[in-house]
Amino acid sequence: MTHTLLPLAYAGPISHWVPICKQQPILWEVEDFYQKQTYRNRMEIHAANGKLMMSIPIQHLGYDGHQKYKDVQIANEFPWRRNHWLSLKTAYQSSPFFEYYEDDIAPLYQDRFESLLSFNIQVMKKICELLQIQAPQETTKTYLKDSPHHDLRHLIDAKNTKATSTAFEYTQVFSDKNGFIPDLSILDLLFNNGPETVPLLQSQ
Numbered sequence: 001m002t003h004t005l006l007p008l009a010y011a012g013p014i015s016h017w018v019p020i021c022k023q024q025p026i027l028w029e030v031e032d033f034y035q036k037q038t039y040r041n042r043m044e045i046h047a048a049n050g051k052l053m054m055s056i057p058i059q060h061l062g063y064d065g066h067q068k069y070k071d072v073q074i075a076n077e078f079p080w081r082r083n084h085w086l087s088l089k090t091a092y093q094s095s096p097f098f099e100y101y102e103d104d105i106a107p108l109y110q111d112r113f114e115s116l117l118s119f120n121i122q123v124m125k126k127i128c129e130l131l132q133i134q135a136p137q138e139t140t141k142t143y144l145k146d147s148p149h150h151d152l153r154h155l156i157d158a159k160n161t162k163a164t165s166t167a168f169e170y171t172q173v174f175s176d177k178n179g180f181i182p183d184l185s186i187l188d189l190l191f192n193n194g195p196e197t198v199p200l201l202q203s204q
Helices: 014-021 080-092 098-109 116-131 186-202
Strands: 004-007 026-029 042-047 050-055
Touching: 004 014, 014 186, 042 080, 042 186, 050 080, 080 098, 080 186, 098 116, 098 186, 116 186
Parallel strands: 004 026
Antiparallel strands: 042 050
16 A cells, blocks of 8 residues: 655644545654754744744754654753743634643643654644544654655655645734745644634645
């Protein structure tokens, strides 16, 4: 069976969630090397002044070399969990559904995670639970540069401007001020559209 090969991001932009919400067979890429400036440790939300990028600090290697994504550790000496949660509350507390989901998402920023991959897995599972869809479980066992699956690993690049799977627009909290900002974190769509999130993505 051919799967959709997806990178496992920090919550993940909306474009990552289209195949998930369509319940396509998903294979998470977890054997790749960690790279900077990707959605593995970044989330983009719509704040009062426009797009806001939130980044999870990581422990860098003390030498020149590559480390696999699954081996990356979070730099928890920085107060990133508090800062990210406050940013989410400030941006979305006036959205239609933030209050509805707040108590489910808050614990993700209260528990301490050492592994970036482990944290991202828990975030993904929680979002799937809130969307009432099955969380994909399958992961890669080896890294293949040329995969036989439908390869969407390029979507992990935060500089990628070719993500066009969010052709639809929806009302965002600050869209009157900043205009519509496409392909933000799935949380932006969830807080603004609630139960309509899955039908919206399934229609894409």
